[in-house]
Amino acid sequence: MRLMKSLGVCALMVSVAACTTSPTGRSQLLMMNDQELDQMGAQAFQQYQQELPSVNGAxxxxxxxxxxxxxxxxxxxxxxQNWQVKVFKSDDANAFALPGGYVGVxxxxxxxxxxxxQVATVIGHEIGHVLAHHANERASTQGLTQLGMSVGGSLLGAGGGAGSDAAMAAMGMGAQYGILLPFSRSHESEADTIGLDLMANAGFDPRASIDLWHNMAASGGGQPPEWMSTHPSNSGRISGLEAHMSEAMALYQQAQAAGRVPQCKAPSA
Ligand SMILES: [Zn+2]
Structure with missing residues (x-):
């Protein structure tokens, strides 16, 4: 029922919005353009830098x-893209990637x-959100919910980027941080799958994703970080990773054969 409804919306909105499929083949409604998302990413990255001290060196x-x-x-x-990377001094075991090419750990x-x-597992997951346009999808869905179909209908008469401008206004643009970062369960599972392929393709051992989950469960306490939040359960997530592991291992072996063998030196402290 829900699927039918979203397909109907997709058909109706086709002149102002892009109906597309995610990297794993899910159909998506994307109303905002890349420049708008990149701008939101840049602003959120700025906010992070104002809130948390950065760490340089190793x-x-x-x-x-x-x-x-x-x-x-x-x-x-x-x-x-010109990817920018920051390391922030914070005990929360968190990380993010933002549209526009920003990574924070x-x-x-x-x-x-x-x-x-294990670090590549989290960065792969976060970049997976960006590759799959999850922030756009989330913002578009929120915008649609708030605008309602009547406004949606009137957007059909407007050309160019007017639809996405209206959606952005409706969402309240002060809260880029809140719009960009919390994701749904389906987004989390999808980011896991994409991230596993990405890390393996880059030559990082995808089996480390399972170890990371065990480490995180053992460390306990504190707010659940983005990469493990909104999930049904840790075990559900681990079985999702395991289900995709043989495909990821094949990519990992291809990467090694092709000479993609990263050797990133961990800081000693
Ligand atoms: Zn996530």
Whole structure:
């Protein structure tokens, strides 16, 4: 029922919005254009930098190395963006990637993710959200919900980017941070799958994703970070990763055969 409804909306909105499919073949409604999303990403990245102190030196070089290896296997459009990486001093084991090419990793994550492959699991997951346009989809869906079909209908008469402008206004643009970062369960599962393929393709061992989950469960306490939030359960997520593991292992072996063998040096402290 819900699917039928969203397909109907897709058909109706086709002149102002892009109905497309995600990298895993799910149909999506995307109302905002890439420039708008990139701008929101840039602003959210600024907000992070105002709220948390940055760390340079070995931790930054480590995260930059891992990110660079993953970015190298992205589709050209995303690969050729000017990716910026920051390491933030925070005990929350969190990380994010934002539209426009921004990656942030907290020092707390580097304590839970104990080698390059585990860190690559989280960065792959976060970049998976960006590749699958989850922020756009989330913002578009919210915009539609708030605008309602009557306004949606009137958007049909407007040309160009007017639809997405209206959607942005309706959402209240002060809250980029809130719009860009929380994702739904289906988005999380999809980011897991995409992330696993990305890390493996970059030459990071996808089996480390399972270790990371065990580490995180063992570390306990605190707010669940983005990459493990809104999930039915840890075990559900681990079985999702395991279901996709043989495909990821094949990619990993191909990457090794092709000489993609990242050696990112972990900071000693
Ligand atoms: Zn996520």
């Amino acid at each position: 931790p930054l070089e480590y995260v930059q190395c891992i990110t660079r290896n993953i970015v190298a296997v992205l589709p050209p459009e995303e690969r050729d 907290n020092t707390g994550l580097l304590k839970v993710a104990t080698n390059q492959d």
